Amino acid sequence: MVVKLDIQNLNAWFGSKQVLKNISMKIEENAVTAIIGPSGCGKTTFIRCLNRMHEITPGARVSGKVLFNGMDIYSDGVDPVTVRKKIGMVFQKPNPFPMMSIYDNVAAGLKLNGVRDKKIIDMAVKRSLELAYLWDEVKDDLNKSGASLSGGQQQRLCIARALAVEPEVLLMDEPCSALDPISTAKIETLIRKLAEDHTIVIVTHNMQQAARISDYAAFLYFGELIEYGPTKQIFNSPEHELTKRYITGEFG
Amino acid sequence: MDRYKLRVIKDRLMKVLVYLALFLALVPLFSILFEVFRRSFSVISLDFFIRPTPTVGEVGGGIANAIQGTLITVGLASLIGVPIGLMSGIFLSEYSESKLSAAVRFFHDVLNGIPSIVIGIFAYAMITLSIGFSVIAAAFALAIIMIPIVTRTTEEALKLVPISVREAAIALGIPRWKTTLTVVLGSAKKAIVTGVLLSIARISGESAPVLVTMGFWRWWFSGLNRPAANLALNVFVFGTSPFENWVALAWGSALLLLMIVLGISVLARILTRGRY
Amino acid sequence: MQNPPRAFSFFHNLKAKIVALPRMRLKGDDVFKLVCALFASSIFMILGLMVYELVRGSWLSIRTFGLNFIVGTKWDPAISRVFGALPLILGTLVTSAIALVIGVPISLGIALALSEYMPKKFGFGVSFLVELLAAVPSVIYGLWGIFVLIPFLRNHVYPHLQSAFGFLPIFSGPIYGGGVLTGGIVLAIMIIPTVSAVMRDLFSSVPNSQREAMIALGATKWETSKTVVSYARSGVVGAIILGLGRAVGETMAITMVIGNKFQVWPSSLFDAWYTMSAIIANELLEATYDLYVSALIHVGLVLLFISLVINILARLIVWRTLRLTRGIARE
Numbered sequence: 111m112v113v114k115l116d117i118q119n120l121n122a123w124f125g126s127k128q129v130l131k132n133i134s135m136k137i138e139e140n141a142v143t144a145i146i147g148p149s150g151c152g153k154t155t156f157i158r159c160l161n162r163m164h165e166i167t168p169g170a171r172v173s174g175k176v177l178f179n180g181m182d183i184y185s186d187g188v189d190p191v192t193v194r195k196k197i198g199m200v201f202q203k204p205n206p207f208p209m210m211s212i213y214d215n216v217a218a219g220l221k222l223n224g225v226r227d228k229k230i231i232d233m234a235v236k237r238s239l240e241l242a243y244l245w246d247e248v249k250d251d252l253n254k255s256g257a258s259l260s261g262g263q264q265q266r267l268c269i270a271r272a273l274a275v276e277p278e279v280l281l282m283d284e285p286c287s288a289l290d291p292i293s294t295a296k297i298e299t300l301i302r303k304l305a306e307d308h309t310i311v312i313v314t315h316n317m318q319q320a321a322r323i324s325d326y327a328a329f330l331y332f333g334e335l336i337e338y339g340p341t342k343q344i345f346n347s348p349e350h351e352l353t354k355r356y357i358t359g360e361f362g
Numbered sequence: 363m364d365r366y367k368l369r370v371i372k373d374r375l376m377k378v379l380v381y382l383a384l385f386l387a388l389v390p391l392f393s394i395l396f397e398v399f400r401r402s403f404s405v406i407s408l409d410f411f412i413r414p415t416p417t418v419g420e421v422g423g424g425i426a427n428a429i430q431g432t433l434i435t436v437g438l439a440s441l442i443g444v445p446i447g448l449m450s451g452i453f454l455s456e457y458s459e460s461k462l463s464a465a466v467r468f469f470h471d472v473l474n475g476i477p478s479i480v481i482g483i484f485a486y487a488m489i490t491l492s493i494g495f496s497v498i499a500a501a502f503a504l505a506i507i508m509i510p511i512v513t514r515t516t517e518e519a520l521k522l523v524p525i526s527v528r529e530a531a532i533a534l535g536i537p538r539w540k541t542t543l544t545v546v547l548g549s550a551k552k553a554i555v556t557g558v559l560l561s562i563a564r565i566s567g568e569s570a571p572v573l574v575t576m577g578f579w580r581w582w583f584s585g586l587n588r589p590a591a592n593l594a595l596n597v598f599v600f601g602t603s604p605f606e607n608w609v610a611l612a613w614g615s616a617l618l619l620l621m622i623v624l625g626i627s628v629l630a631r632i633l634t635r636g637r638y
Numbered sequence: 639m640q641n642p643p644r645a646f647s648f649f650h651n652l653k654a655k656i657v658a659l660p661r662m663r664l665k666g667d668d669v670f671k672l673v674c675a676l677f678a679s680s681i682f683m684i685l686g687l688m689v690y691e692l693v694r695g696s697w698l699s700i701r702t703f704g705l706n707f708i709v710g711t712k713w714d715p716a717i718s719r720v721f722g723a724l725p726l727i728l729g730t731l732v733t734s735a736i737a738l739v740i741g742v743p744i745s746l747g748i749a750l751a752l753s754e755y756m757p758k759k760f761g762f763g764v765s766f767l768v769e770l771l772a773a774v775p776s777v778i779y780g781l782w783g784i785f786v787l788i789p790f791l792r793n794h795v796y797p798h799l800q801s802a803f804g805f806l807p808i809f810s811g812p813i814y815g816g817g818v819l820t821g822g823i824v825l826a827i828m829i830i831p832t833v834s835a836v837m838r839d840l841f842s843s844v845p846n847s848q849r850e851a852m853i854a855l856g857a858t859k860w861e862t863s864k865t866v867v868s869y870a871r872s873g874v875v876g877a878i879i880l881g882l883g884r885a886v887g888e889t890m891a892i893t894m895v896i897g898n899k900f901q902v903w904p905s906s907l908f909d910a911w912y913t914m915s916a917i918i919a920n921e922l923l924e925a926t927y928d929l930y931v932s933a934l935i936h937v938g939l940v941l942l943f944i945s946l947v948i949n950i951l952a953r954l955i956v957w958r959t960l961r962l963t964r965g966i967a968r969e
Binding site: 466631 | 665666667669670671673674675677678679680681682684685687688691692694695743744745746747748750751752755764766767768769770771773774775776777778779780781782784785786827830831834858859860861863883886887888889890894915918919922923934935938941942945946948949950952953
Binding site for chain 1: 534536544549
């Protein structure tokens with residue numbers, strides 16, 4: 111395995127409540143890793159620790175190490191802003207920037223980081239929208255408002271926006287849970303395509319989805335990593351009793 | 363008469379009274395609008411807008427100098443008050459977890475409730491007593507009146523921007539301050555502009571602080587350290603004068619003032635309602 | 639997927655960026671927060687300066703008259719140069735009280751009309767109109783007061799009032815149209831938009847469960863409304879005090895109709911009188927010597943103090959009630 115993210119003894123708190131307990135795992139480069147588990151057991155908190163978004167909540171705290179390309183993103187002196195340019199995120203509910211056109215949405219990350227050359231931005235916007243399987247649907251009117259798109263299109267817009275800044279890792283927090291089955295299918299296809307050049311970590315409570323698209327799966331239960339391994343193994347022959355019960359739908 | 367009938371009568375009576383109250387409140391509004399239109403009708407002409415204040419006894423004349431003076435004074439006040447109000451509003455909305463913000467918000471509310479004449483004397487004591495009656499002193503007073511309004515409307519506008527928008531920007535690797543200045547402010551633009559317009563409308567109508575910091579001026583603008591003519595103050599001075607042509611000008615000025623102030627208020631409602 | 643042009647190279651090399659950062663770097667976020675905090679803190683400076691300048695400006699008067707200023711009843715700038723503000727304080731409070739007596743019931747009526755009686759679709763338009771009242775500048779109220787209200791009262795209302803109740807001293811005496819009662823009426827009109835708006839908010843946030851409980855008991859609309867008002871009781875008190883604060887601070891409209899006559903007590907409701915704000919507006923520009931100016935600033939200081947007390951009181955009461963009613967509504 112070529113390790114992209116090496117998570118070592120990760121703990122996280124909201125105030126005095128501990129949400130993640132001593133999680134250690136290695137995430138493979140250019141593969142899709144699914145984080146599964148019942149609701150409210152820390153899956154979202156987990157991935158938000160991977161791009162240092164957890165700590166922006168007042169009262170939130172993190173301990174442990176997350177090595178990205180060998181470098182601990184939590185070490186002193188690291189500016190979280192730079193981390194997030196390499197590790198991008200797509201949220202559960204599509205959140206395109208209101209009042210901005212499709213073009214401006216995708217270009218936002220680039221423009222705000224100082225890229226001025228219109229030709230470069232044009233190319234990046236086109237490329238990102240193509241990667242997100244949205245280009246054909248919007249190419250005729252990029253100036254339309256981002257909010258005028260359907261839910262599934264908006265989410266793909268957010269994916270394009272995240273891809274525009276060329277992250278190496280893409281974190282996805284239940285990206286399809288608010289969408290209809292057709293949009294979901296489209297996004298699942300594009301995730302498999304993206305995994306050729308990006309490391310994807312996706313939180314999902316839809317086990318069929320996890321089985322369909324992921325290479326590795328991590329089962330989180332109340333903040334603890336119960337089991338982690340190749341998806342086929344987790345789903346067909348889980349080692350842990352708890353994992354087995356979750357997979358077979360006894361709870362969750 | 364049984365109890366039930368009594369209650370029904372009382373209910374009907376109260377219903378009448380309640381609607382009567384509504385009527386009583388709206389009568390002055392319509393009366394004011396009507397009278398201002400009616401009594402200013404004769405004085406509105408091109409001259410009204412381009413000629414300055416006439417001297418006593420002179421026929422004709424207009425309020426051109428008052429329009430000029432008000433524009434300059436309100437403009438200067440906005441230059442001071444709007445940036446301070448904006449930044450304060452941003453602070454209260456984006457950093458509301460800070461201990462400082464509770465105190466700031468409280469004192470902004472306090473300032474909002476202080477009579478404008480008191481703010482006028484404050485400016486009088488601080489500036490007019492040294493520099494003399496001047497546009498600067500008046501603009502200073504008006505700016506202070508403006509600040510709590512702009513702060514509050516900015517804060518509310520920014521609070522309406524959902525967290526998801528901010529998180530989306532932060533997840534792109536954009537630092538928090540840039541997020542606030544570009545994406546958040548951009549999303550709240552309409553509401554913020556509305557708030558600024560409303561505050562401008564409010565201070566355009568203020569005459570008490572202008573009276574004690576600048577006094578009445580009947581000529582053109584001649585320097586920031588000297589007074590200038592003012593629309594709202596003119597309504598007072600002309601309206602309480604014994605000269606008929608000045609009284610007519612008072613009604614004309616009132617009309618212009620009313621149009622501006624009510625026009626902006628209506629515009630503001632339309633702008634903010636369009637968002638829902 | 640083609641390779642993007644090299645202009646993106648600054649995005650890569652996270653490692654180089656990490657190592658390059660020195661420990662105590664002043665980040666953009668800290669600078670921005672500091673700048674915002676500085677601007678926001680200007681409020682403390684403004685209020686502090688205000689108190690300072692007003693105290694400094696009134697110092698001469700404070701030194702000369704001390705506490706006698708508040709209870710003094712003589713205002714003689716011309717001859718004896720003695721100043722006392724009691725009649726002004728009384729004038730302010732009495733006219734404001736009249737404004738409340740007239741304005742509060744009407745505000746209650748409007749608030750109930752908008753929250754309990756009127757169908758929603760008219761509600762917006764009507765409350766919009768009431769809000770327009772709040773936007774009308776004070777001088778225009780004054781102008782309308784002089785040329786429309788005063789003649790109207792003088793010719794059509796006061797004479798009847800006097801013929802009916804003239805045996806009472808407050809309704810006796812010569813009628814010229816302006817004066818204490820007229821001032822109170824104008825102030826009432828001016829505070830109604832604010833007070834009714836606050837009340838309407840309060841009534842709207844009373845949980846529907848309360849109304850439904852009354853209706854289920856067979857109550858009439860009026861009886862249900864009384865429950866709503868009673869529920870929001872302390873908020874209503876707060877709204878009234880808020881209205882009082884606004885009335886106390888009103889300047890131009892009142893000075894244009896009240897007659898501006900300095901006297902310890904008016905002979906009747908139709909007599910002219912004076913208020914703190916009116917005397918400042920009228921006489922500050924005429925004040926030719928230091929003690930005169932200082933006395934006027936002193937009046938302003940007293941006015942500031944009174945309005946601060948009123949406003950802080952009102953806000954505390956209204957806030958607490960809004961939070962209470964909303965808290966119960968969530969259950």
